Amino acid sequence: MVEGLSGMLEDCKLDKDTTIKLLQGAYVAIDGLWFMSVEKAHGYDEALKMDLEVWSSWVQILCKRIKRVTGIEGDDLLSIVKVIKFASEIEGSDFEVVEMGDNRAVLRCANCRWYENLKKAGRTDRVPCDEIEEAIWPSFAKALNPKMQVKQLKSMPRGDESCDFLVEIKE
Numbered sequence: 001m002v003e004g005l006s007g008m009l010e011d012c013k014l015d016k017d018t019t020i021k022l023l024q025g026a027y028v029a030i031d032g033l034w035f036m037s038v039e040k041a042h043g044y045d046e047a048l049k050m051d052l053e054v055w056s057s058w059v060q061i062l063c064k065r066i067k068r069v070t071g072i073e074g075d076d077l078l079s080i081v082k083v084i085k086f087a088s089e090i091e092g093s094d095f096e097v098v099e100m101g102d103n104r105a106v107l108r109c110a111n112c113r114w115y116e117n118l119k120k121a122g123r124t125d126r127v128p129c130d131e132i133e134e135a136i137w138p139s140f141a142k143a144l145n146p147k148m149q150v151k152q153l154k155s156m157p158r159g160d161e162s163c164d165f166l167v168e169i170k171e
Contacts, residue, residue, distance in 0.1 A: 024092035028117050035127075044126070052132065056139040062087055063143035075145040077169055081105050083144055084167070103169040106153070110162040129157045137165075145169060 014022070031051075039047035066072070066086045072079050081097060084107060088095040092113040099106035118124045130152060137150035149168050154160035 021092075024090070024113065027091055028113050031114075032117060032121065048127075048131075052135045055132070055136050059087075059136055059139035060143040062090070063140060066090075077101075077103060077105055077167070080140075080144045080148060080167065080169075081107070084140065098164070103171070105167045107165045107167060108154075108162045109165075112156065112163060115156050115163075124157055129163075130155050133163070133165075147171065 035047050035051050038050055042050075063083050066083050067079075070082070070086060072082055077100070081100070085095050085097075088109065093109055094111040095107045095109050097105055098108045115124070115129060118127055118129070133152055140150070141148040147169050149170050151166045151168075152163065153166055154162055154164040156163050
């Protein structure tokens with residue numbers, strides 16, 4: 001360390017909450033920047049296609065990492081809901097469980113980091129959240145339980161106050 005510099009840098013440490021907020025913002029920002037760069041170079045349709053491919057793969061990796069780090073081992077509905085809640089927490093969105101049964105749960109996202117960023121960027125009419133959700137949920141099923149099915153019940157982009165998802169384990 002340069003002599004005398006260490007004292008001047010003592011206040012350059014981030015607490016964990018600040019670090020998490022910065023990482024969550026970076027997580028969403030890098031996705032948007034990546035999408036817009038691909039869109040500029042290859043057009044919107046190709047950017048969306050590539051985005052869906054990347055997110056489908058990433059969801060599977062993320063689910064496996066969450067299960068490994070948290071020790072979640074099951075493929076039952078409660079285990080699935082826990083992984084989804086952890087995944088949403090990582091990205092800075094809030095999912096709440098509004099209904100829970102043995103083989104079915106309704107999850108609500110009233111604070112979606114992705115949708116908020118699309119609104120700020122003026123791109124809510126350009127990026128189809130519902131289409132993205134429809135493409136990504138099967139990746140959750142692939143990683144968590146192949147019998148899992150998800151149906152979107154409500155959608156903020158369609159004017160609802162939240163995005164609600166029915167998660168079921170079909171026998």
